[in-house]
Amino acid sequence: AAGRPAPYLEGLNPAQREAVEALDGPVLMLAGAGTGKTRALTARIAHLLHTGTARPNEILAVTFTNKAAREMKERVSQLLGQTVEGMPWLGTFHAICVKLLRRHAELVGLKPNFTILDTDDQVRLLKQLILAANIDEKRWPARQLAAIIDNWKNRAWTPDKVPAGEANAFNRQGIALYAQYQERLRELNAVDFGDLLLHVLAIFQGHDDILEQYRRWFRYILVDEYQDTNIAQYLWLRLLAGGHRNICCVGDDDQSIYGWRGAEVGNILRFEKDFPGARVIRLEQNYRSTPHILATASKLIAANAGRLGKTLWTDRAEGEKVRLIGHWDGEEEARWIGDEIEAMQKGTRGMRAFGLDEIAILVRASHQMRAFEDRFLTIGLPYRVIGGPRFYERREIRDAMAYFRLAVSPDDDLAFERIANTPKRGIGDKAMQVIQRTAREAGVPLLEGARRAAESGALTGKAKGEMLRLAAAFARWHALALDPKASHIELAEQILDESGYTEMWQNDKTPEAPGRLENLKELVKALEEFENLQGFLEHVALIMDNDTEAEGAKVSIMTLHAAKGLEFPAVFLPGWEDGLFPSQRSMDENGLKGLEEERRLAYVGITRAEELCTISFAANRRVYGQWQSALPSRFIDELPEEHVEVLTPPGLYGGGYGAAATAHGSGLEARAARADVYNSPGWRRLQERSAERGMSQPRAARHQVIDLEAVSAFTEGDRVFHDKFGYGVVCAIEGDKLEIAFDKAGRKKVVASFVVAADA
Numbered sequence: 001a002a003g004r005p006a007p008y009l010e011g012l013n014p015a016q017r018e019a020v021e022a023l024d025g026p027v028l029m030l031a032g033a034g035t036g037k038t039r040a041l042t043a044r045i046a047h048l049l050h051t052g053t054a055r056p057n058e059i060l061a062v063t064f065t066n067k068a069a070r071e072m073k074e075r076v077s078q079l080l081g082q083t084v085e086g087m088p089w090l091g092t093f094h095a096i097c098v099k100l101l102r103r104h105a106e107l108v109g110l111k112p113n114f115t116i117l118d119t120d121d122q123v124r125l126l127k128q129l130i131l132a133a134n135i136d137e138k139r140w141p142a143r144q145l146a147a148i149i150d151n152w153k154n155r156a157w158t159p160d161k162v163p164a165g166e167a168n169a170f171n172r173q174g175i176a177l178y179a180q181y182q183e184r185l186r187e188l189n190a191v192d193f194g195d196l197l198l199h200v201l202a203i204f205q206g207h208d209d210i211l212e213q214y215r216r217w218f219r220y221i222l223v224d225e226y227q228d229t230n231i232a233q234y235l236w237l238r239l240l241a242g243g244h245r246n247i248c249c250v251g252d253d254d255q256s257i258y259g260w261r262g263a264e265v266g267n268i269l270r271f272e273k274d275f276p277g278a279r280v281i282r283l284e285q286n287y288r289s290t291p292h293i294l295a296t297a298s299k300l301i302a303a304n305a306g307r308l309g310k311t312l313w314t315d316r317a318e319g320e321k322v323r324l325i326g327h328w329d330g331e332e333e334a335r336w337i338g339d340e341i342e343a344m345q346k347g348t349r350g351m352r353a354f355g356l357d358e359i360a361i362l363v364r365a366s367h368q369m370r371a372f373e374d375r376f377l378t379i380g381l382p383y384r385v386i387g388g389p390r391f392y393e394r395r396e397i398r399d400a401m402a403y404f405r406l407a408v409s410p411d412d413d414l415a416f417e418r419i420a421n422t423p424k425r426g427i428g429d430k431a432m433q434v435i436q437r438t439a440r441e442a443g444v445p446l447l448e449g450a451r452r453a454a455e456s457g458a459l460t461g462k463a464k465g466e467m468l469r470l471a472a473a474f475a476r477w478h479a480l481a482l483d484p485k486a487s488h489i490e491l492a493e494q495i496l497d498e499s500g501y502t503e504m505w506q507n508d509k510t511p512e513a514p515g516r517l518e519n520l521k522e523l524v525k526a527l528e529e530f531e532n533l534q535g536f537l538e539h540v541a542l543i544m545d546n547d548t549e550a551e552g553a554k555v556s557i558m559t560l561h562a563a564k565g566l567e568f569p570a571v572f573l574p575g576w577e578d579g580l581f582p583s584q585r586s587m588d589e590n591g592l593k594g595l596e597e598e599r600r601l602a603y604v605g606i607t608r609a610e611e612l613c614t615i616s617f618a619a620n621r622r623v624y625g626q627w628q629s630a631l632p633s634r635f636i637d638e639l640p641e642e643h644v645e646v647l648t649p650p651g652l653y654g655g656g657y658g659a660a661a662t663a664h665g666s667g668l669e670a671r672a673a674r675a676d677v678y679n680s681p682g683w684r685r686l687q688e689r690s691a692e693r694g695m696s697q698p699r700a701a702r703h704q705v706i707d708l709e710a711v712s713a714f715t716e717g718d719r720v721f722h723d724k725f726g727y728g729v730v731c732a733i734e735g736d737k738l739e740i741a742f743d744k745a746g747r748k749k750v751v752a753s754f755v756v757a758a759d760a
C-alpha cells in the first residue's frame, strides 16, 4: 500500500532505513553508541514480519542478555501493533543452543533431557578427575582447570583440536583432563555452558543434512552486540549464514568489553572478508546523549589506538556539562550521591526534576555497590541492583556473615549448617546427620553437637579433627565477640583467616574469585561503621528485612558490564581512581590491551547517559581497615575540559576543617593539587594522629575536627550528627562516650569519634 510508511519506519534516518530494508545479503551495521543500532535491528524484525518476508519462527535473532531479548520481543510487538506469537529463536546464544541441542542430543551422545551444570558442579567434577590423576589439587586447583577449559571452549577447541602450543597447560595434563572431563560429562548426560554452543557446532559440522535444514529454516539471521561474540559463536554464525547469507550484524568496536571472556573484536573487522559484498552501514547521528556527553565520550575513546574510528554528532540541545567531583573517601562519595539524588528528585542546580527510574549508578567492580546500598538503605532511597545479587545476598558475604553470627550466637544452627563444610571439612550429608542427631538427643545447638560428636568418636577421620578445631575456634571467637575491649574489626579478620575461609577463595582460580575476595574486604570495611559485631549483624538483619521488593520507582545500581546497550537520563559513574578504574588487575594481566579495554568500558559508561553524567572519585578508600590513598583515574585527565564542570563537594569536612578540608582533591588538576595536600603539615599531623590512636585516617580526621573545633566543647544540649543514627542532642558525657537522644533512633550511647557537631 502506498502512502504512509509502515509505523516501524517512522522517524528512522535514511541509513537506518537502509539497514531495515536491505533484507537480502549480508549487512554490517557498524556504528557508535546511541546511534540507533538496536532500534534499527528491531525495526528490521518488524519489517520482515510485516511484509510477510519471514514467519516468526524463521528469524534467528541473537541478543547479549535475556533481558535484551525480552525487550526486543516487546518492541517488535509494539511496532507491529499486535502481539507477536512465537519468535522462538530470539534469545541469547545459550538460550538458542539449549533448544537446538535438545532436538539433536543423541548425535553427540547425550539424551534430550541432559542437565546443564553450573560452575560449582563443573569444579566438583574436575576435582575428582584431578585427584584420580594423582595431581596435587592444592597446587593445581580445579577452578583453574575450569577456567582453562572455558577458554578453550570459547575458541571452539574440542579436546582433539587444542593446539600443541597449549600442551603445557595445567601441569602438562590439561588437554588429557579436558578429554576425560568431556567423557565424564557424556556419561552423566550433562553439559556445561560452553558445551551448549560447541555441541551444536559439532552437529552442524558433522551432519550436512542437518545444517542444510537449519539454513533453510533460519532464513534471516540478526545479531546485536556483535563486537562481543567469541570465536565459537562466530564460527557457529558463519556456518548457519553460509547458504543464504542473509545475516545482519550490528556492533561497535569501541564497545568491545568482554575480551577477558574470549570475545574477539576481530570478528567485526573480519565480517567483510567472510561475507564478500557485504553492505556496511554506518550510522553517525547519536540520538541518545547531549553534545557535552557525546564530546566527552568521543574525546576519551580517541586515546585508544587501533580503532576503526567514527564521527558522531547529535542535534540534541546543549544541556549540562559532564560533572566531575572528588571526595574525601568512598563513604562520602556514597553520601553525596545519595543526597544529590534526593535533590534531583525535586530539581536542583537549575535542572529539571528526575524520577528515580531515570537514574543509574554504574560501578566498575561489584564491591563498590556496598557503600551505596548501605547509604541508600539508611536514608530510605529505593534502589535495585541489576544483573547480580545485592551485596548482602552474595554467596561469600552470606558465608562470612554466617561465621560472624555463629561467633556472636553459638546457637545459630542455620549459620552452622551454612559454614560447617565451607571450606571443606569432611562434613558430608552423613556426618551432618550424625551431628544433628547428637545435638537433638542432648538438646544442644549444632555447634556444640558437632563438638560432642567429635569427642565421642561418632565423627571420625577428617571430620572429627576439623570439628574439634572448629568448636575450639568458635569458643575463642565468642569470647572475643563479648569482650568490649576487643576490636570487632580484628575479630572479623581473624575469623575469616583462621577458619580458612579467605584462603578458600585465595586458592580459587576462577575469574570470580578475586571479586569475591574484594567483597570480603568490603564487608570488613563496612564493620568500621559500627561499634561491635552485634550492632553490625542487627543492621544487616534490618536490611534483609527491608528487602521485600517494594513497588515503584527505584535507582538502578549495576556494573558497567551489565549496563551495555542500556540508557538512562542521569548516570553516576563513581570510583574513577587509578587501580579501581582502570582496574589494576586488567592492566597487570593484559598491559596496554587491558588498559584499552578499560577505556572502552569508560566509553560505554559515559554513553549510557542521556542528559546528565556525573563522574566521581575518592581520594581515599579503606581496605581492611587500612587507609589507602588513590590517584584520580588517568581517564579523568583524558576528558575534554571544555565539556566538563568541576563541582565542589560541600562534604562533612568542608569549610574550615583544616587539613581535612583541603584534602578534597577535585577537578582535572586534582592530581597536582592533592600532592600538595599530602605534603602539607596538616596532613602529616593527621597521619601521626591516626597512627597514635591506631585508627584509620578518616576517623582520625573526624577526631581532629572534633579536637580542634568542638570535642572539648561538646556539652549537654549540643546538636550533633552520627553516621548511622543521624541527628540528635547530647544528653550526657562520660569520657569518650556520649549519650545522645537521636531524633529517629532514640537514646543511645556512642563513641564520640562517630559524632560531629551538626551545622546548625
Ligand code: ATP
Residues within 6 Å of the ligand: 011, 012, 013, 016, 031, 032, 033, 034, 035, 036, 037, 038, 039, 040, 252, 255, 286, 287, 288, 564, 565, 566, 567, 607
Ligand atoms: P548502543 O551502542 O549503546 O547499544 P544503539 O546504537 O543500539 O546504542 P539504540 O539503543 O538503538 O542505540 O538507540 C539509542 C536511543 O536513540 C534510543 O532511545 C532510541 O529509541 C533512540 N533512537 C534511535 N534511532 C532514532 C531515530 N531515528 N529517531 C529518534 N530516536 C532514535
Ligand code: MG
Residues within 6 Å of the ligand: 037, 038, 039, 565
Ligand atoms: Mg544497542
